[in-house]
Amino acid sequence: MASLPICPFEVARRREIVVRESALAKPGFAGCLVRGGDNFGILYSPHIQNEGFIRFTIAHELGHYFLDGHPDIIFRNGQSQHFSRMGFGKKESHEKEADFFASGLLMPEHLFRPAMVEAGVGFLAVQALSLLCRASLLATAIRYATYSDDPVAVIVSSGSVIDYCVSSDCMKGRSWRWNIGGERLPTQSSTLAFNQNPEDGVESTSTLDAWFEGAPAIEIVEHVTFLGSYGKTLTILHSEEALPDPDDDDAQDLPEDE
């Protein structure tokens, strides 16, 4: 039976896919899948210093190799190379599918969930799981939010702007909004303080409604980390308090005369 960490190099080797560091050092280039006839290879950027990120890039390219329809899309028009860009944010659907495949390959649910039980909570859990899976902090944080039963939000930002956010299931389907319109960081957040001065605020406590308008004022821990590999900030919001049912949310929204 497989155990953590899963090695994407080994998965590639078993398929006779050659994996090499590329000589190409283009900004934003993470990796690519290369085809020559029936042979496939994977190249990754020499700029990537972070082991977890290299492994994720290889797993992502393996997604393009394994997923139905991907080779047709990425090698359309007779191209022999497919380049993948860095980061999770806004992407085409087949890029998102490859990211999702990569997370599932490196952190399969049936191994990741039991490991979460051992890992504790919040940022420390993400850090421990990232070491265990040898996956990047960001990819691990997203996986952690996906499977956590607690209120967890993983936010990537730069300056005052939120690039994207992945939250745990219990936070989904709520009638909340970002507290600052236009997807900006709350003015009092440690994340904003950190983005303005990286000496400031690494971990602090506040309440969920400081981030989301309409959310209950449950206590949250906000942990801020710099993602050196692509120059953005990772914030993990975590609470050990349970949220009220979404149905109770709706009840509050009903007009009083009903």
Ligand SMILES: [Zn+2]
């Ligand atoms: Zn790709």
